[in-house]
Amino acid sequence: MNGPSLPRRTLLKGVGLGALAAGATACGSVNGLGAGPGDKIVIGFVSPRTGPLAGFASGDGFVVDRVRATAAYAKGFTVGGKTYEVEIVVKDTHSDPGRASQAARELISRHHADMILASSTPETTNPVATVCEAQGIPCVSTVVPWEAWYFSRQADPRNPKPFTYTTMFFSGVDQFGGCFVPMWDRISTNKVVGGMFPDDPDGNAFRAAYPPILDNAGYSWVDGGAYRDGTTAFGSMISTFKREQCEIFINAPLPPDFTAMWKQAALRGFRPKLATVAKVLLFPADTVPLGSLVSNIATDSWWGPYMPYASSLDGETAKQLAESYQSASGRQWLQTLGSVYSLFEIAEKAFTSVDTPRDRKAVATALQELNYSGISGVLDFTRGPVPGVALQQPVGVQWKEGIGRWPYEMVVVDNSLNPAVRIGADLTPTNP
Template sequence: MSDASVGGMDRRSFLSAVGLGTAAIGGAPLLSACGGLKGTGTSSSDVLKIGYVSPQTGPLAGFATADNFVVKQIQEALRNGFTSGGKKRTLEIVVKDTQSNPNRATEVTRQLINSDKVDLIVGSSTPDTTNPVADQCEANGIPNVTTIAPWEAWFHGRGGKPGEGFKYTTLFFFGMQEFADCFFPMWERMDVSNKNVAALWPNDTDANAFRQGLGPMMEKSGYTVVDGGAYQDGATDFTAQIAKFKESDAELFTCTPIPPDFQTFWKQAQQQGFRPKLATVAKVMLFPSEAEALGRLANNIATDFWWSPAHPYTSTLDGKSAKQLADDFAAATGKQWTQALGSVYSLFEIAIQAFKDASDPKDRDEVASKLRGMKINCMSGNLDFTAGPQPGIAIQHPVGGQWRKGERFPWDVVIVDNTPNKDVPVGGELKPTDAR
């Protein structure tokens, strides 16, 4: 697939969805907030360009469902421009698709830097995107913020030096401690006969961070990790892992596969009689499309929710609440909210704030410094990039939610445990995953 396909739409449909005509096709910037295209009477120094990189096609495309909508939201919020460095600025957003391929992520980031001449790059969704994007930005001195990747996989996976971090690249999300804070309380509330936890962790950057980080935390808390083994992404037969899990009598299950692999595994597990009492999954079942694909087998699968309409957060750009953003997304697209909606929105909030805070938004070093030193209360909550665990990383605190039959949409999320973040209200009781 090529850039002609964005989020499962052809280019013409995509441009229509974000309110642009087909004249924007080709070498010109794909998207332009406030009509700030070069050649419209606005000097190049008055135009600030943000490159946005995400997996709009391929196996990770579920993460990018809200991208088109978010870009249009940012367009609308900044239609009159904004002040930065004592001048009125307009914004251009150039969108690139990684096709769920880290090599392509590297390639399109280079395009943004060398051809599109962007001032700042934002990127989202799994280390397959965030790491290559950030590496290119760091190497080329481009301010960068990414999200939706465990901080350990982003930081250690890129050779970050503890206590020093990176000069140009920042991240907001969470890590193994926050996964533990989210999952362990749900495990503790489940009546199980043993503390064995079946773990489906493939051999990739994400899962190895869990194996090396969450695994020891589980053991320290008295749980026994039953590791199914470091298989390769794209596996089609999970019989060996399922047999191992059944033999251990594990009633708790966790995992970090790519979404298509989880769909395959979970169906095979049901067929082969592995039905854990509680499944708390990571990287998968984050979005409604995955629940719909599993049908009834999605019932009461639990995962981490770092953003939802129930989160009491608001936009720094127009004051819109999380619930309003989710409702607007449903009204505009006919689709259900996804938690990536809040994260991608905040990428742009943070980027705009860095521009506003800088005396010269064209000074890459200064903008990067503003990112590293930022404290912002935005659509993704209260983010502090100075607080650590490493410089330039802001931590979110996800809560536990379960998929249940919905009313407006086939499946919806019920927040069932708010131990890590009491600001988010609980909407229902924790139920066993195997309850049909």
């Protein structure tokens, strides 16, 4: 068990998604057997293709096309000695949790989905998973801290219960701490950390779990205060960080909110020696609004061309996938390429390990018991930190001025959690 202890879990809040489950009605299922169309397996995929979270999903179309072209998907899955055509149906949430819930319901009722995949932030994954759990549809999520996915969906977060049909893979707060603290330790500071965490599932999960991590590492904690997503004025928070002399900065906001805050911080003279951010600056598009202000900001990287991994579908390496995306799109690679690709690896592994794709309970059990190696490395759903969750070990990276075609590039500066990944440059203070 690699997750936080129960006392830390009890601090995490629910977000009222139980209403989604209450409003969902079972569709086309008798004793756990789906009513999918004939010889076809239908896989739904939900992500925020438009709206403020669109940066997370900007490579999703490329990945879906790439997966469809693999032999496994193009020729169909062999399940129980029978070959099934595979159809992938894509839904856009428009970065809205309500639309995410609606997309899941449409995939179940209209498209007769046998499995639903979801990616990118609790605003997407949690509503989808809640509907799937209520209706008994196997579901896999990613690019969401596991605590925000697991505890926020509980009827009572202080008495969590395992889910039956919904699973996920990604990192958690402990992994963020294990990635960020070694970088903090390499910069000379007063060990005072300021945190920018909104009043949303990610923010609440980080706010609850970070103080014990900081205390154990010998750092003190200054909370900038819960705020609503979409806030544009951060003067009070910045004043707090300056008054408390915060020389390290952490966060987990929506990207537009951080852009506003960081620009205001520069104008108001808040210049932490090291900024280690989460949920933002994960993708090249996030760097554009900040320009030179992005230089040497550190974050976590759970996937990239520097990862020594390869596809379980056709053997394509992480580097080849990233380069293929850049060649096809003319845009810089992004981390969610590997995450979304892994969702479809997992779907193929689960379906081909059961006797029939219509036995939803069997497919869900296969997901819970899955342990394989693919484009995101080893994903083991049997080890926890809680049932149905597989952990990834990220590396620390900084955005540095590019030496090639890209203005800024993500470069590995710390591999404490994942020594298999090579260091690409020295860690540099964000503000000397």
